Amino acid sequence: MAAWWKSFGSNGNGRAPSTAAEPEDRLVPAYSPHFDQMEGGRAPAFPAPAGDAVPDPSFEETDAAGVHAITKKTDYWFEREMHVVEREAERLAAEWAQKGLPRHDVPRTEPLEPEQVLAKLCEKTLGDWRQRVVTKMRDAIESANQQVGEHVAALRVKVSRLETFAHDLADREDRIERIKKELERPVQPVRYDRILPAGVFWAGAAMLALVEFVANFPVFRLMLPMNARLAQLAGRAAENVDDTRLTAGPNMMLIELSTHIEAAVVALVAVTILVILGKTIGNGIRAILALKPEEHPLASTAIRSSHRQHRLLIQVGTVGILFVLAFLFMARAGIGDAARARVAATDVELARGRAAAAIDNRDPGAVVQAGRRIRDLERRAAIQAEDAAYATTVEQNNVPIAMLNFALVLAAVVLGFCFAKDDLTARLGEHPDVVKLRQQCLDIRRDQILVTHEARAAAGEANLAISTIQHLLGARPLRSWDGKVKRIESVIPRFRGENARQRGLDPASIRAFDAPPAMAVPTIDVEQQFTEPAEFARLCEEKRELVLALDRLTPRRHADADSLEAAVA
Amino acid sequence: MPIRWRQPLRNRQLIRAVATAASVAIAGAGCAGEAQVKGSTPDARPDGRPPTQYIIGVDISASRTSQELADARMLLRTLAATLQPGDEVVFIETFRAGTDQAREWSDSLPALRRPPNMSGGERRQREDFQADVKAVAQVFVDSMRSKSIYTTDIVSTLWRAADHARAAGQRSTTIILLSDMLNATPELNMERAGSLPDRSWISSRQAAGRVPRLDGVCVVVVGAELRSARGPRVQAFWDAYFRAAGTELPVTRFHSMVTDPGELRCR
Numbered sequence: 025m026a027a028w029w030k031s032f033g034s035n036g037n038g039r040a041p042s043t044a045a046e047p048e049d050r051l052v053p054a055y056s057p058h059f060d061q062m063e064g065g066r067a068p069a070f071p072a073p074a075g076d077a078v079p080d081p082s083f084e085e086t087d088a089a090g091v092h093a094i095t096k097k098t099d100y101w102f103e104r105e106m107h108v109v110e111r112e113a114e115r116l117a118a119e120w121a122q123k124g125l126p127r128h129d130v131p132r133t134e135p136l137e138p139e140q141v142l143a144k145l146c147e148k149t150l151g152d153w154r155q156r157v158v159t160k161m162r163d164a165i166e167s168a169n170q171q172v173g174e175h176v177a178a179l180r181v182k183v184s185r186l187e188t189f190a191h192d193l194a195d196r197e198d199r200i201e202r203i204k205k206e207l208e209r210p211v212q213p214v215r216y217d218r219i220l221p222a223g224v225f226w227a228g229a230a231m232l233a234l235v236e237f238v239a240n241f242p243v244f245r246l247m248l249p250m251n252a253r254l255a256q257l258a259g260r261a262a263e264n265v266d267d268t269r270l271t272a273g274p275n276m277m278l279i280e281l282s283t284h285i286e287a288a289v290v291a292l293v294a295v296t297i298l299v300i301l302g303k304t305i306g307n308g309i310r311a312i313l314a315l316k317p318e319e320h321p322l323a324s325t326a327i328r329s330s331h332r333q334h335r336l337l338i339q340v341g342t343v344g345i346l347f348v349l350a351f352l353f354m355a356r357a358g359i360g361d362a363a364r365a366r367v368a369a370t371d372v373e374l375a376r377g378r379a380a381a382a383i384d385n386r387d388p389g390a391v392v393q394a395g396r397r398i399r400d401l402e403r404r405a406a407i408q409a410e411d412a413a414y415a416t417t418v419e420q421n422n423v424p425i426a427m428l429n430f431a432l433v434l435a436a437v438v439l440g441f442c443f444a445k446d447d448l449t450a451r452l453g454e455h456p457d458v459v460k461l462r463q464q465c466l467d468i469r470r471d472q473i474l475v476t477h478e479a480r481a482a483a484g485e486a487n488l489a490i491s492t493i494q495h496l497l498g499a500r501p502l503r504s505w506d507g508k509v510k511r512i513e514s515v516i517p518r519f520r521g522e523n524a525r526q527r528g529l530d531p532a533s534i535r536a537f538d539a540p541p542a543m544a545v546p547t548i549d550v551e552q553q554f555t556e557p558a559e560f561a562r563l564c565e566e567k568r569e570l571v572l573a574l575d576r577l578t579p580r581r582h583a584d585a586d587s588l589e590a591a592v593a
Numbered sequence: 594m595p596i597r598w599r600q601p602l603r604n605r606q607l608i609r610a611v612a613t614a615a616s617v618a619i620a621g622a623g624c625a626g627e628a629q630v631k632g633s634t635p636d637a638r639p640d641g642r643p644p645t646q647y648i649i650g651v652d653i654s655a656s657r658t659s660q661e662l663a664d665a666r667m668l669l670r671t672l673a674a675t676l677q678p679g680d681e682v683v684f685i686e687t688f689r690a691g692t693d694q695a696r697e698w699s700d701s702l703p704a705l706r707r708p709p710n711m712s713g714g715e716r717r718q719r720e721d722f723q724a725d726v727k728a729v730a731q732v733f734v735d736s737m738r739s740k741s742i743y744t745t746d747i748v749s750t751l752w753r754a755a756d757h758a759r760a761a762g763q764r765s766t767t768i769i770l771l772s773d774m775l776n777a778t779p780e781l782n783m784e785r786a787g788s789l790p791d792r793s794w795i796s797s798r799q800a801a802g803r804v805p806r807l808d809g810v811c812v813v814v815v816g817a818e819l820r821s822a823r824g825p826r827v828q829a830f831w832d833a834y835f836r837a838a839g840t841e842l843p844v845t846r847f848h849s850m851v852t853d854p855g856e857l858r859c860r
Contacts, residue, residue: 391731391732392728
């Protein structure tokens, strides 16, 4: 007997009682026609016929709140346990029936052993069901209470942030008002004037250009020789200059300029670039030094824009000047070789001419021709020798000349600096701090709306959890106990009926079944109430106060509220 | 506060007045220069001498000594140094008997574009011209060639000179005969004793139109032989000949040697 009891275990099938939360322990009879449809021992998602597998409520909505969610699971559990008990009853009935027990003609005063077992199982099952319902209810209440606490805490944090936002917003709006009041005072003009008058500037610029041109033109004249025809033209023009007059020098200069066109153009371009870029750099430096955004906050945007543009011009101008000065330096470094090469070539030609003239020649015409050629070559050699000497001098003084060029550039920069002027008074804008503060206010309002939404959501969740608790507190989930009792009371009759059926007898004809089933159904207090969680009242009160504070801190309707709300949505 | 230059109204007026005065002064100097140029004589030359055509007859026959030839070269170099813009030089090697060819060379120097001012180019041209003349003189007065020349046809040379003189244009012509004036051709050989023709010879040739026209031409002889008794007779003959030709050859222009180019003019 003892061994037989042991084989049953606590529910009569050798296994521990299973729960709905442990799908792997759910019991489904292997003979159930639905067994093959299950995966991993889980019942199919349709209600099984009576006597077969119990539908698993886990396939239904798991987030169902309220008492129903709890009772559904406990009912499932009860049905499953009762199903096991009933199957055990049938098995015991069949086993006894095979042995022809109980004897049909022998009355029993004591309950049959299987009936005792079944009664105990039923009692335990019912007691466990009740305990499960109560526990689940309490757990649900506690869980809802925890949610209330969480949501109230979240609401508290949001309200605190809203208070901070309100404080920051008020502070920034105060600062905006203070700045606006300060700006109501008369505004100083944002400008700077020329230091030099136009006449001085233009005279200085012209003189600079002239000096640069005069200094650089001879270099290019040596570097860029004329073609033969132009050289002849230049020679004839120079010969026709009356060298007894004071204007002979300027005339010669003009002839040289007009015949050495390439050198004149290159020198002019170099000069123009240096003077113009120098002036531009001077302009830019003046613009950057004369006006500072910190000193004129209202024009800070215009001043920064002006600085950006002038900074670019300064950079480009500096690069251009450096290139031109480098070009001039390299040009001067190379003219000596060219000039000396020309002198050497002319010397060779002259030696050849003299050798030809030394040949005794009786022809007067040939003698005259040879003589003229030699004289021309000698004159050319003399000019080229002077040019070579000049080029050598320039080469040897390349660095000082470069420094002079740089000094002339600095003079152009100074001229540009002194001649610059600008007036940005008409381009005053808003105080940059006001712009910054206004943007910060906008950001704060945007955050306010977001946080307000979150706070409202938290308040809503808290309300939901409170309602859940209140609903659970008012629920009477044990009211369905009578159905359960009837179910458990049907186990022993099932045993008896199955036993009789197996034996082909009428249960009423079996004397051992005369006594009514002995089952002590425990008393259940269907009106049992659940206690309110300890912190529940406090949380409700805190939530109420926080909602009031939230209403107070909800931002006023603002001009940007619609766009902000739309952006947040 | 930026520095401001404030020019009172009177300062600006002063600057304008100074600028205007400077402009007027510069323009006036230019105009004065122009006036100086415009007021000068178009033909005025640095030395005051009018443009001259020098026709130089060079006699390098064997009768001329090497010293005489050297003196002639020296004279020509000195003469070349006096040449001025507008002058023309014609070298004619004296003709020889039996041939109607003689070496010639001629060249001229252009007149000044803006007399009397000479530009640098004009000065260079003058230097070149003078150097050319000196070089050509070296070629013409060649001692080496004189050893092989035995005849001298001065009459034909004068005909060629007359041809050049006709083309002198605005220039005055001076014929410089670097010769001993001893014509040595079969027709007229003055080197033989007693062969100097008389005036009838000149008259007959003049009547036949065989005397060249040298009207207005100044003739100077350098290198004549004056030490002997023949010298004056030779001078007289040529004086008569040149008179028939429309000019003259007085004793004052019949030289043995000349060192000053100033003596090569007809006063």
